[in-house]
Amino acid sequence: MARNPERRTVLLDAAIEALAHEGARGLTFRAVDARAGVPTGTSSNYFTDRDQLLSQVADRIFVRLAPPPGAIDAALLPAPGKELVGELMRWMVRRLSAERTCYLGLFELRLEAVRRPELRTQLTKVLRSDLDLNIRIHLDAGMPGDADTVRLLYFALTGLLFDHFTVPDLHGDQDLDELVGTVVARLVPES
The missing domain is CATH 1.10.10.60 (Homeodomain-like)
Structure with a gap:
């Protein structure tokens, strides 16, 4: 090889x-x-x-989707709160949108994992690790909400990006920043 x-x-x-x-x-x-x-x-x-x-x-x-070293620490410098959660979500959307091909590839891998148990096991492990890291970062930074808040934000962001990349007209005239703002406003409790 x-x-x-x-x-x-x-x-x-x-x-x-x-x-x-x-x-x-x-x-x-x-x-x-x-x-x-x-x-x-x-x-x-x-x-x-x-x-x-x-x-x-x-x-x-996952290597390509990972933020650059130090980017998360820098992003967490402002005081924790609902506003910062919104800023971080928008930052993530911009990063993932910039890697549209990777994200579409990940969707394809997820679909392929339905038919390939070994791939499903690997994706589950990596995605769970990433979600657990996001939960730890959120809680350690003193952000509002709990682990379920982070899970719901993750599910909302995943679905939002899936629609954005596959059927963007579904959003009508709302842009991603507005939609992320709505998600954060509805899911993240006040500090």
């Missing part, structure tokens, strides 16, 4: 593109090679099978 980490990253990013644009059924070694601009057969030198490719794509998506 090939060991060039830069080439592996290029292939994984190409796989994310393929997932986002063609769906899980369109994620083939040939499609990844074509999107990466490498000779046909290159991907098969890096990934033993499609399951390994899907698994490593999942890992790469």
Whole structure:
């Protein structure tokens, strides 16, 4: 198996593109090679099978979606409160919107996980870890609400972004900032 980490990253990013644009059924070694601009057969030198490719794509998506080092600490500098929760939610929406392809790829992986128990196990572990981290950060920062507040914000944000990326006209004339403001106003208690 090939060991060039830069080439592996290029292939994984190409796989994310393929997932986002063609769906899980369109994620083939040939499609990844074509999107990466490498000779046909290159991907098969890096990934033993499609399951390994899907698994490593999942890992790469979470690397790309992670905020830069120190960004969370900086974002938490203002005094905790409902207003800061709203600002943080909007910040997250902007970050995830900037990585639209990754987020669409993650949706495709979630759908594929319905049919692949190993992928479902891996995604569940990573998503649960991320949600638990968000709950810890929220509570440790003294933000209003409890763990259920964070879970509800997570579910609302996930659904909002899913609709935004797939059927944006569903929102009518409301922009994302307004919708996030409504979610925070309704779900986050006063300090």
